[in-house]
Structures are given as C-alpha cells and as structure tokens.
Amino acid sequence: MASNACMPRFGNEAPRSAGRAVLLTLPILLWSLLMFFHPGGNTGRLWLIADGITAVFMTTLFFMMMRTRRTYRWRRWFFVSVGVLFPIGFIHNVMAMRGTMGIPIEEMIAGRTPFCFMPIPLLILPAAFTRTIVFPGSILPGGGMSGSGIASMVGLWLAITLVIGKGWCSYACFFGGIEEGVAAVPKRAKIRKIDPRWRLGPWAVLMAMVLLSLGLFESAYCMWLCPFKAVSEYVAARNTVGLIQNGIFMLLFGGLVIALPLLTKKRTQCSFFCPFGAFQSIFNKASIFEIKIDQTLCKPCALCQTACPTMSLSNESIARGETLMSCMKCGACVDACPRKAAVWHIKGTEVAGKPERARLMFLYAAWAMAVMFGGSIIAQGIATILHFLA
C-alpha cells in the first residue's frame, strides 16, 4: 500500500488512507456496476468495453476525491470528458439518422427534434397559458432523433434538480464541460479584472428569452442564442433570418465558449450568459447542501474568488459567510482556501462543524447523478470512438 507520504499534500491536510478511501468508494463502485451492467442495458462488445471504461473512470475519480479530500480537480476531469464526448456521440447519431447537423423542417414537423434541458424555463409560461409546448419535439418518444421525448428530459431534470439544485451545472450539464476544459488550458488569466455586473447577464437573457418565447410562441433561446448549436445541431437556414441565427450562434460559441474562457480562465458562458443557469439558481435556495465561509477562519485573501470559475464569491458575500446564488457547488473555492474557511455545509447544521461529512453526503448524491447521466454520455462517446476505430 502506497504510503501517505507519496501522495501530494494539499494545504496542511494529510490525504485519507487508501483503505479508508476504498471503503468510501465501494458504494459508488456498486452503483456504477448497477448503472452500466444492469439487465436490459446495452449489449454488444463495443458497449461492454465502453461501459467498463466508464465505470472504471467514474469510480477512480471518486476514489481520488476520497483519497485526496479534494473535489474540484477530479470533478473537472469528469465534466470535461462529458463536454468533449457528448458532441462526438450526438453528432454521430445525427449524421447516421439524418445525414446533416441542420434540422430540416420535415423533422420539426414530424416532432423529431431532440429536446435538451435548456429550453425548459422558456416553455413554462406558454404551457401554463395554453397547454402548448413550443418546441418541435415529441412529448413521448417519437422515433428518430426525438430520443426519449420531452417528458423524459423534464422528468430527469426535475429529479436531478431535486437532489443537487444548481449542482446540475457542475455534475449534469453536457455543455459546460467544453468551456471548463478550455478555461483550464492557460496557466494564467490574461484578463483578470471583470466587471461584476456581467454576472447579471444570465438573468437578463432569461427574462428576454421568457418574454420572447411567450410572445412569439417559439423557443426563442434555441432559435436565436444557443451557442452550443456548433456542437450539436441547428435549424437549417432557409432564408436571411436563418442565416442571421446561425451566424449568431457561431459568434457566441467562438466568443463565450472558446475565446473568453481562454482569456479569463472562467466559465464565461455559464457565468455571464446561460439563462438555464439563472433559472437553476432559484433552486439553489431550496437545496440542502451549500458552501459557507467560516468567518472565524477567513482572512480575506481572495484565493477563493480567483479560483471560482463563475465569480460566485464577492467581497460582500464572503463578509456574509456565503456564496452567491450562482454557486454551482463545484468545490473550487473549498479546495483553494488555505485556511479551510470555505467549507461544504448542510443547512441547519453548524458551519464548519463537520464539513467533510457534508461534503461526503453531497458527493454521494451528486456522483450518483453524475454516473447515471453524465456516465451514460461518456459511455456513448467512447462507444462511438470504438466504433470508428474497430
């Protein structure tokens, strides 16, 4: 057994013993085996290999979280993998079924447009007023690229949000990993001073998109502003407006997902633009898990603010001992704090009473969701790569 002296030290805290880390990882190992190798699951050699690799990958990452007592770096490996592998699996499926990333109008009329979670907040008001879903998909599985249907994605979103609130943005979103990976590339940020008012951007985008979707009875974000059409699919341009829409999404992807994360080392699309993130922030209020700042230990060094990928810590919020609503529970601030002032916390309990217990309970819930959802995306992507290599 490797001695603890061989493990890198983070701050003053010794890593957990390997034996204990294995014990803590066992539930996740069993969960992974259940998720990937249950009866009625994927069959075929390629899928067995892909599922096996994914199960080992997810279990190993959790083991490292337990061993090192750190969260962010290992979670980032998972999240970036989802961000990279999702487009591979998805685009392959789209090309195999349709032969093009552009959604033809025939597919929209047939209700075979795949539904992602982003338009959920935009659909609520039109559905409330007229019982109409303003998305060209199918409520139940409708064949083709409609996948499991709109009801299934909404059900999945509800379940995961109930469990981890805005942790969705760190453990479930299959787009955020792209910019998180890009932001990790440079050693230092070239732009370090960012006006904190830009943090309000997602709320403005949310309000504008909700109003436009209600007025126009279409999913305005999907039609006009989604930057991730570059790595999934887009409405085939049939006229000037379609060309403008496609131009906008390419500009937004290039700017918010590639260029700005490279320059700032922040998740700029998530922090300054994503309306779904703003919507999820509301559920943060109801989540039992949160990150707190222990005022007795904090010496405002701003390391947590620098580490936070979404600028969810301001001087005022640190003085109050808490993060802002936009906190995605990624754990970057906790891992960065040299005085262990930033801690995981369960509402109602004492701040910094038993932070590791709070962290463990959160991670079991979050990682279970990550294995179930993100893990399936990783497996799909690996299976696609193996299919091409075979």
Added chain:
Amino acid sequence: MKLRAKLGYTAAGMTVLAAMLTPFLLMGLFTNGVAALGLHVDEMYSGGPGVRTIQSGAYSINIHRPVFPHMLQRDQPFVQLDWKPVSALPGRVSDVVDLDGDGKPDIRVSFDVPKDPKATLRVDVESLNPHYEAMRNAGKEKYSRLIVRVDDAILVRVPLANP
C-alpha cells in the same frame, strides 16, 4: 445535537436516498407526471389534429383542423392536408379538395411526386374559395405555406386568406 441540525442531516440523508431512487422511481414518476399534464406540441409545428379523411382511390387525403397563430406569432393561419401513402400516389397529383365539408370545392392542389424521396417538392394551389390563399410553385417557405415529405406522406399547408 440541536433539532435544526438533526433536521438538516435528515434532509441530506433523504437527498442521498432520492439520488439512489432517481433511475428506479423518481425519474419515471416525474416523466409520467409531465406526460399526464395533457400538454401538446404547438400546432404550428404538428399541423393540428386531423378532422376528416377523403379517400381517393388507393390513397387518402387527411384534412387537419385549421391552425391559428398565438400571441405575436407572425405567421398566417393555415390548414394542413396529408396525402398518404406516397407509394400509392400517381406521378402528378391534382386534387380538388373540399376543406370545410360544405360540399363545395375550396382548393385545387397540384404537385409532382418524384421517385427520389429527398427531391425538392413544389406545389401549386388554386383558390376556389376566397378564404384560402393561392400558392404558386411554393416549396418550404414557412410553417404556414409549404409542401414537405414526412415519412410516407406528403404534407401541404395552405394559408387562410381571411379567417
């Protein structure tokens, strides 16, 4: 331990339990709940429910209920007609259709049926009733004015001129 802390840990434990139950119970529950809400996809996309079918030899023409735009939607109201099955259609279709069931013809729809299912379709609609707009050589212009092939049917959407 204080009561608040006990409640906090209990809620956290239940959250972990909820996570375990998600793929086996919660997700299905929520999905069925959403499906049971009675929501439907916007008729601007789906074309509205079918109301009448006209049999014409080996193929049929399914007429849908007229679809009207909501709120600030800038499209026109339209009525959708489906010709199916495509395999039973002649090389050139030219049908006079009574859309409103009053026994009088309302439109004449004419289009070629190419052998290649991916070929572009064009339609001419002659208006025999001022309530319906004529179309000349229309393709896939907008949701209210188009001809497309979807699976084994050819769909034509005719805009309403004066609803």
Added chain:
Amino acid sequence: MVPSLLTERAGLRPNARFLSAFLGARLLGYLLFAAVASEIGALALKLPAPRVPLMGGVDVLLACMLVWYAYSARHICGQACSGSKLVNISTSRDRRAGRAAALGLLTGLSLCPPFVVAGIRAAQLGSVVQALLFFIFFFVGTSVWFVPFVGLGCVARNQAVIMVARMTMVLVALYYLSLGIAMLIGRKVYG
C-alpha cells in the same frame, strides 16, 4: 414593456401611470391604423409588398427606441443609492410618459397577422366611424393582457433589477433589429 416597467420607480401608481401612457399611445396607433385601413381599403392591406418593409421599419425603430431607453436608464437608481451627485430618478415625469408613449405607439403599429386581419375586417365595414369602433374593441380585448403587469410595481427596484432590465431591453432590441433588417433586405421571413 416588462423590462421598461422594471426601470421605472417601484410602486403600483408609477407603474399604472407608465402603463396608461403606453396603452394610450397604443390605442392611438390602433386608431390611426383603423383610419388608414378604412380609407385605402382591404386590398392594399392584403398586399405583402408594401406591408413587409413597413413592418421591418417599425421593428428597427422599436429596436432603436429600446436601446435608447436602456441607455437613458443608466442614471436611474434603486434602493441602494448613495451620494449627493445621484438623484433617485433623473428624468422628469413628462419624459418618462413620453418614452412609454413612444413604446406604446411603436408596438401598436406592429403589423402582426391578427392585427392585419382586424384591419381587413375594419376596412370592409364601410365607414371610418365603424372601423374606429371596431379597433377600440380590438384594443380593449388585447389590452386586458397588460393589466396584470401593474403588479410589477411590487418588485423591488435595486441596482441588480435595473441592470437586468436594461440588459433585457438591449437583447430584445437586438431581436427586433435582426428581424427588421431581414424584412428590409426583402428576403422571405422565417415562418
């Protein structure tokens, strides 16, 4: 209109005043249109050729109006204001009413299909008075939807709310600008 309301002062009365100016100008737009419809007849309204560039022009104007509104709201201050140099609301009541009226007029002239259909009906009624009366009732029927927005007066106004409202106005303006430019270029508009 919602983001514009959010940049105004909190309170039911200021919001009701804004809404009144907005709806009043919207009614004026409707009545102007009714008068035009009855004079030039239904045929002219059916013609898409002059209608589309007109719609495009109105959209571009509306976009410019929204951007100007967002820019001029930069001195509006919410509850968190401090400092003698800033005043609570920098603009006079008349200027706020003017902005609301301009927004109302431009949205009232937005030629969406239901509006045009109403115009055709009004044109077929035979007299200007009947056309005006028809549009008054059309206005009442469509304005009912605006009444609940008075409740936005209860939303607290602070720097964050006002900033979000200003950003929203710019985003909505960009949408109308894109549509307006596409219509003015003269290509088919996406369905």
